Each structure stands twice: as structure tokens, then as C-alpha cells.
Amino acid sequence: MGYPHTSHQRETAVLSQYFGDTEARTLDGWKKRGGYQALEKALGMTPADIVNVVKESGLRGRGGAGFPTGMKWSFMKPGDGKPHYLCCNADESEPGTFKDREIMRWTPHAVVEGCAIGAYAIGAEVAYIYIRGEFTEPIMWMERALQEAYAAGILGANAMGTGKRIDIYVHRGAGAYICGEETALMNSLEGRRGNPRIKPPFPAVAGVFGQPTTINNVETLAAVCPILMKGAEWYKGMCLSNPKSTGSKLYSVCGNIQYPGTYEVVMGFSFKDFLYDVCGGPVKGRKFKAVIPGGASVPIQTMEEAEATLMDYEGFIAQGSMLGSGGVIVIDDAQNMVRIIARLARFFAHESCAQCTQCREGTAWTTKILERIRDGQGTMEDLDTLMGIANNMTGTTICVLSDSCATPVISGIKKFRPEFEALIHGKRVHSVMAAVA
Amino acid sequence: MSTKNMGGLESPDMASHDSPGHETSYTPVFTGDVRKELDTLLTRYPTKMAALLPALWIIQREHGWVSENGMAEVAEVLDLTPAYVKGVVTFYTMYHQHPVGKYFIQVCTTSPCGVCGAEDVVKAFLQQTKAGELGVTSPDNKYTVIEVECLGACGFATPIMINEEFIESVTPDSVSTILARLP
Ligand SMILES: Cc1cc2nc3c(=O)[nH]c(=O)nc-3n(C[C@H](O)[C@H](O)[C@H](O)COP(=O)(O)O)c2cc1C
Ligand code: SF4
Ligand code: FES
Numbered sequence: 001m002g003y004p005h006t007s008h009q010r011e012t013a014v015l016s017q018y019f020g021d022t023e024a025r026t027l028d029g030w031k032k033r034g035g036y037q038a039l040e041k042a043l044g045m046t047p048a049d050i051v052n053v054v055k056e057s058g059l060r061g062r063g064g065a066g067f068p069t070g071m072k073w074s075f076m077k078p079g080d081g082k083p084h085y086l087c088c089n090a091d092e093s094e095p096g097t098f099k100d101r102e103i104m105r106w107t108p109h110a111v112v113e114g115c116a117i118g119a120y121a122i123g124a125e126v127a128y129i130y131i132r133g134e135f136t137e138p139i140m141w142m143e144r145a146l147q148e149a150y151a152a153g154i155l156g157a158n159a160m161g162t163g164k165r166i167d168i169y170v171h172r173g174a175g176a177y178i179c180g181e182e183t184a185l186m187n188s189l190e191g192r193r194g195n196p197r198i199k200p201p202f203p204a205v206a207g208v209f210g211q212p213t214t215i216n217n218v219e220t221l222a223a224v225c226p227i228l229m230k231g232a233e234w235y236k237g238m239c240l241s242n243p244k245s246t247g248s249k250l251y252s253v254c255g256n257i258q259y260p261g262t263y264e265v266v267m268g269f270s271f272k273d274f275l276y277d278v279c280g281g282p283v284k285g286r287k288f289k290a291v292i293p294g295g296a297s298v299p300i301q302t303m304e305e306a307e308a309t310l311m312d313y314e315g316f317i318a319q320g321s322m323l324g325s326g327g328v329i330v331i332d333d334a335q336n337m338v339r340i341i342a343r344l345a346r347f348f349a350h351e352s353c354a355q356c357t358q359c360r361e362g363t364a365w366t367t368k369i370l371e372r373i374r375d376g377q378g379t380m381e382d383l384d385t386l387m388g389i390a391n392n393m394t395g396t397t398i399c400v401l402s403d404s405c406a407t408p409v410i411s412g413i414k415k416f417r418p419e420f421e422a423l424i425h426g427k428r429v430h431s432v433m434a435a436v437a
Numbered sequence: 438m439s440t441k442n443m444g445g446l447e448s449p450d451m452a453s454h455d456s457p458g459h460e461t462s463y464t465p466v467f468t469g470d471v472r473k474e475l476d477t478l479l480t481r482y483p484t485k486m487a488a489l490l491p492a493l494w495i496i497q498r499e500h501g502w503v504s505e506n507g508m509a510e511v512a513e514v515l516d517l518t519p520a521y522v523k524g525v526v527t528f529y530t531m532y533h534q535h536p537v538g539k540y541f542i543q544v545c546t547t548s549p550c551g552v553c554g555a556e557d558v559v560k561a562f563l564q565q566t567k568a569g570e571l572g573v574t575s576p577d578n579k580y581t582v583i584e585v586e587c588l589g590a591c592g593f594a595t596p597i598m599i600n601e602e603f604i605e606s607v608t609p610d611s612v613s614t615i616l617a618r619l620p
Binding site for chain 1: 481482483484486487488489490491493494515517524525528529530531532543546547548549551552553585586587588589590591592593594598601602603
């Protein structure tokens, strides 16, 4: 549902069904709503059968990259004699993204259950839920849910009386966006600086503590429970367009829009209807100007592109962007694009782990130049310099944070060039934000 | 992260609260019940080093910040070197390497909150706490205000944190009520 607003009839509430329902947070409440039946069912299946159902469902990673979850799980070899680990990625730091926070604080047991099923399916006895340090409330709810699950014998050395060991622990981050990148997360979990690692080796071969590891997003793992209960066919049926994108997806919507919140719609939903109908359209007296549909790292869309988009992995790409994390940032006609992009660049400069020269220097110089243009001190040459730096930052570094910083710069200059030029030529910018500055 | 040279980019929020602080005396943390708490944590991981972030959180909880002495104590209990611990501490922005005000106020100003007026919330806090500048503690030692990157609650602009408490949908008008409510 469109938490904190009431549910819209065109939403499909699978994961968000109990958002706002305080009873669903407790073990009793969760069980009354059908909780832990999926885990019970899973523990009666073989790991390979679970992986097959997930493969068949078409579920793809909800953390940003959209990698098929069943395939990722099939890289793990249960029973190879090594300890295996599952990491649940709850670092959620991508600007615009706040869906995992709602899952954890309203349905913490859905996460526990998803982690337990995932761990069993990949042959792991231990799962870590890595939660960003600022999420004090989600951490509290997750800890409470884990305590209840241990007390009820759902977790531990004899999970649900099956003789199988499943331990799940919360690990608190300490403020670093980059720790959401899977190899940085593993380093951080090991007690190191959160620097991403060079791949290969891939996590399934040598992950956390040097052992085979799978990293999945909170939403991905939570989605596994309904898939096991209702079946792959049901999940595949939630698709209005491209069969490569299946199921329902949570979108966290923010910025200049009537009803910001977390919404859930099926794959292939019309983005135009989503923005104008489901989320209530622009605030009174304003018009939408641009959308960043998948968190700060994906290309900015013009409204023309956004309105032509079908909301699935392929649909966003076809209209010049990406689904990413599902963090929809809406920008209206009172905003100045240069200001917004400059602030995003500052975010990436602040969060760069500084291992790679292109990223460390590139994010810093991009920020400097953009802020110069924002302050009316830029030149036309600066635009070429920015594009040059952006090209240098793309595809050249250990992780894609560097590319992510270049993305809004490239798409911004291409699609909203007049706003850059207006500032450079000292023209008055029609923008509330610029007037405030 | 905070210790690198951002190509000479000044980072006002970090300037003072990340510089190392000094203390005259230090009370060890990992004794009695807190030592037991650490021992329980150690059972969760195959290596001692993995308990580093949790151990640092405990130091900060007990002392309000992570001093050189605190880092040395953590190094000792986890069989690490103090230099190694410092290297890790400086990577993460949430460990205070300097004493901060009784109320450490973090306001998100990343673009999604920025387009909803987050900067005015920062201004209101700086004025009303008398801290005046980002990262500087107010004369009465009560408040330190910093800008923070996305807090993961962008639909509730503007989210802020005061110590461990997360507050959603803060506006310039609600700042005085929030401050008045602090004990
Ligand atoms: C800079 C960076 C930050 C990331 N942050 C997150 C994050 O906060 N949460 C998340 O689930 N994935 C994040 N990812 C993606 C992860 O690396 C990884 O692909 C994902 O957790 C895998 O889970 P999934 O297959 O279930 O999507 C990030 C990636 C990069 C490069
Ligand atoms: S691209 Fe940036 S964040 Fe990623 S590893 Fe290199 S320096 Fe670190
Ligand atoms: S941008 Fe402010 S919470 Fe995400």
C-alpha cells in the first residue's frame, strides 16, 4: 500500500500488505497472517527444489542490478563441506530509496523468514542482516523479531524442530553508503574499512570470511515467502509487459509529488498512471519536470520519457533510464536541475571510498565544477570538461559508484542543457530554489 | 567516508567533528556485564575482527565518542593493533572521534530532501541551537548540528536524527517544538 497514505486500488499489495499494521510486527500477529508457513514448507523441501521454484518464478534482485535470484542461488553448492553465508543487504542508502526500511519496520518477520529460507536454500547455517547504522528503528524491530523467533525455536541449532541449524544476526553499519555494494558490505562485516573488492573472485566462490556467500536485498528475500506459498506461476502472472520482469515491486516515491510514500505495483504498470494517479500527481500549482526513477544512480528522465515508460527492468531502459532500486525522485518546475545534480555529485564525492583515482578525483572535480556553474561562475568550456570527466569515470573503476556519479551529469547535461547554459550566461533562472539561493 | 582528500573539496560538516579529540582520563568499557555482552557478540562470527564495528558501537554508547584510548581498548580485546582500529574508525562517519554536544543533530540535505526544503531546516536548527555553524558545538555544549547524506527516509522529508532517535517530516516550523521536547 502507499504507506503512509491509504492504499490505492490499482496497487497490488503483496509485500506491503501489512504496512501500518502494528500487530503484524509481533510473532503472534505474523503467524495469524500466515507467517512462517513458507519456512515450514521450505524446510520440508530440498534446497535444490527451492532454488528451482525461485528460478521458475522469474524473481530478480531488488537491490538495484536485477540479477535473477534463482540463478544467483544456484551458484552455491550446498554440501561442499565449506561454511556458507547469506548476507541480507539492508544498507539502503541510495538517495530516493526507503522501501527496505518499511519492510523491516512493519514486517520484520517477513525478513527473518526470507533470510531463513534463503540460508537453507544455499546451504548456509548463518545469515547476517547488515543494516545501515542510522536505521535505529528498523534495527530495534529486527532484533525484537529475531528474539521472538529464537524463543519460539524457529531459529537456532534445531530450526523448527527439523534438526537443521539456522542462525540469523543483525550487524549494524556505521555510516557509509558504499557498504551497500556487496563486496564492501562483506569487508565491513569482517571488521574492515568498507572498500569494494576486485572481482573475481565472486562472492559465491570466496565471499565473507573467504567462504561461499550470497548477498541479497531485503525486498528480494521477503518476496521468496509468497513465492513459495503461492507458487512460481502466480508470481509470473504479475506481469503486464515483458515476461523477463515478473512479480510485484515496491517503489519509494519522494521529492515534489502529492503523496510521497512506498507503493507496490506489478511489473509493467504504466509509469504515467503511477505518477499522476496512484501517487496523486504534482503538488498544486506545479508541473512535473523530470524523474529519477531508480535511485540517484540512474539516468534522469524527461517527463516525455517517464510518461512513455512501462515499469519493469526493460521498460525503464527503453526510456533512457533504469529501474534500479525503485527509488523514484520526482522533480517539479520550481526546481533548478543544476542545483539538484550538483548536490547529487557532492553526495557521491562524500561517499567515494577513494580507492580508485578516477572516482576519488572525478567525484570531487565534478562537484567543484557543478557548484561553480550553480553559483553563476561557470563557463561553456566547463560543460565539455564535465562530460570528459564523466566519460573517464565510467567503466574504469573497481565498483560502479564512479559510474553512478557520472550518470546524472551526463543525462542532465544532455536532457537539460538550457538550464546549465542559462546559469553560465547569467540569465535569470525560473526557479524557486535559485531565487532562494 | 571522511578521511580522504576530496580533491581539496571542503566538507564543512566533517571539518571539526572528525578531528581527533583528547581526553585526560579513561575508564575501560569491557568489564563486567559489558564484557559479557562482547563475549556473546564474539560467538556470532568466525573471527574476532568481525566484532570490531559492534565493539566500537559499545565504546561510543558508553563514552559518547570513540577516543584514542577507546580504540586502544578495542584493539586489546580483539587482538588488533590500535593503528588498524583507527584505520577502520576513520572510514565510518557515525563514530565520533571528538566529543560532541549532548544532542548530536543530523539533518539530511541530499537532493530528494533538498527539493523539499531541507536547507531551511538546517538553518532553523543552526539558529535555534545557537550552534551557528555546521559541526560546531553550541556554547552551552548541548548541540552539534551537521548535514548528513540520505538517511533512507526521503518520502518523509526532512528526516533528522538526534543521537539515536530518528524523526521524520521535520519542517522549519517544527524545529522549536523538537528542541523544547529534549530533556
Ligand atoms: C555503490 C553501491 C551501493 C549499493 N547499495 C545497495 C543497498 O543499499 N542495498 C542493496 O540491496 N543493494 C545495494 N547495492 C547492490 C548490491 O551490490 C547487490 O547487487 C545487491 O545487494 C544484491 O542483491 P539482489 O540480487 O537481491 O538485488 C549497491 C551497489 C553499489 C555499487
Ligand atoms: S569506484 Fe569509487 S567507491 Fe568504488 S571502489 Fe573505486 S573509489 Fe571506491
Ligand atoms: S535524501 Fe533525505 S532521506 Fe534520502
